[in-house]
Amino acid sequence: MSEANHPPADPDPARTRELRQRLEVVEQRIAAACVRAGRRREEITLIVVTKYFPDTDAAALVQLGVRDIGESRDQEARQKVVDLRAAVGEAAMPAVHIIGQVQTKKARSVARYADVVHSLDRSKLVDALGRAAGSAQDDGERTAALQVTIQVDLAEAGDTKRGGVAPAGVLEVAAAVAPYSSLQLRGVMALAPSGLSAHELAGCFQRLAQCAAQLRGEHEQAGWISAGMSGDLESAIAAGATHLRVGSAILGSRPPQR
Numbered sequence: 001m002s003e004a005n006h007p008p009a010d011p012d013p014a015r016t017r018e019l020r021q022r023l024e025v026v027e028q029r030i031a032a033a034c035v036r037a038g039r040r041r042e043e044i045t046l047i048v049v050t051k052y053f054p055d056t057d058a059a060a061l062v063q064l065g066v067r068d069i070g071e072s073r074d075q076e077a078r079q080k081v082v083d084l085r086a087a088v089g090e091a092a093m094p095a096v097h098i099i100g101q102v103q104t105k106k107a108r109s110v111a112r113y114a115d116v117v118h119s120l121d122r123s124k125l126v127d128a129l130g131r132a133a134g135s136a137q138d139d140g141e142r143t144a145a146l147q148v149t150i151q152v153d154l155a156e157a158g159d160t161k162r163g164g165v166a167p168a169g170v171l172e173v174a175a176a177v178a179p180y181s182s183l184q185l186r187g188v189m190a191l192a193p194s195g196l197s198a199h200e201l202a203g204c205f206q207r208l209a210q211c212a213a214q215l216r217g218e219h220e221q222a223g224w225i226s227a228g229m230s231g232d233l234e235s236a237i238a239a240g241a242t243h244l245r246v247g248s249a250i251l252g253s254r255p256p257q258r
């Protein structure tokens with residue numbers, strides 16, 4: 001903490017109550033979608049996306065049993081991890097997932113505190129993260145390998161761009177990960193383009209599932225499908241998602257970006 005070593009604030013009881021209720025609603029949606037898809041809840045990891053919300057919210061969520069949090073930007077995430085660790089202690093720290101695009105120059109920072117980076121989208125970033133995670137291990141700043149998923153661009157050519165590699169480029173990025181023992185390839189990630197019909201959305205997640213199957217064919221351990229947000233988690237679960245990234249349905253609409 002740059003300002004002062006103030007003691008961690010107690011989570012506000014009213015806010016904690018609100019978070020608990022919203023978390024329950026999301027858990028009910030996940031449970032219902034699992035029933036419809038014939039899947040087990042245990043197959044799915046819920047990542048609660050705390051970006052733009054304070055570390056006190058993250059601490060309250062941890063106290064409610066959340067084991068995975070998602071963050072978008074390095075600068076915000078880095079500080080929040082420090083504050084969260086001070087508030088909940090090392091033993092209770094959730095896994096930290098970076099889900100937003102990572103600039104190559106941020107790789108060194110991210111590799112020091114992130115458990116997972118979902119947004120691998122180019123070989124240059126693979127090299128930067130591979131080297132950075134390797135030196136973080138050498139320096140004793142991390143023990144486990146940095147887990148990564150490859151972000152797939154699900155938009156049709158020329159459509160809205162939400163980042164990621166075209167489906168045809170996934171195996172090439174996967175091959176770039178392989179030489180780094182500091183990285184562990186876990187699967188694919190995607191954001192569905194906005195404004196799709198239910199039918200189009202299902203088709204989108206189906207394409208992602210095909211990508212995932214192709215990747216798993218060559219990299220057996222890379223079985224994660226990170227897909228599904230507040231608005232489309234049911235459709236993602238139907239298509240085999242293993243990791244949901246849910247923000248606003250739990251934390252509320254995001255405050256304006258600073």
Ligand SMILES: *Cc1c(COP(=O)(O)O)cnc(C)c1O
Nearest residue numbers: 049099229230231245246247248
């Ligand atoms: C913000 C964000 C989410 C969460 O979106 P919600 O609609 O608030 O659930 C999920 N994935 C990524 C990559 C994000 O940037």
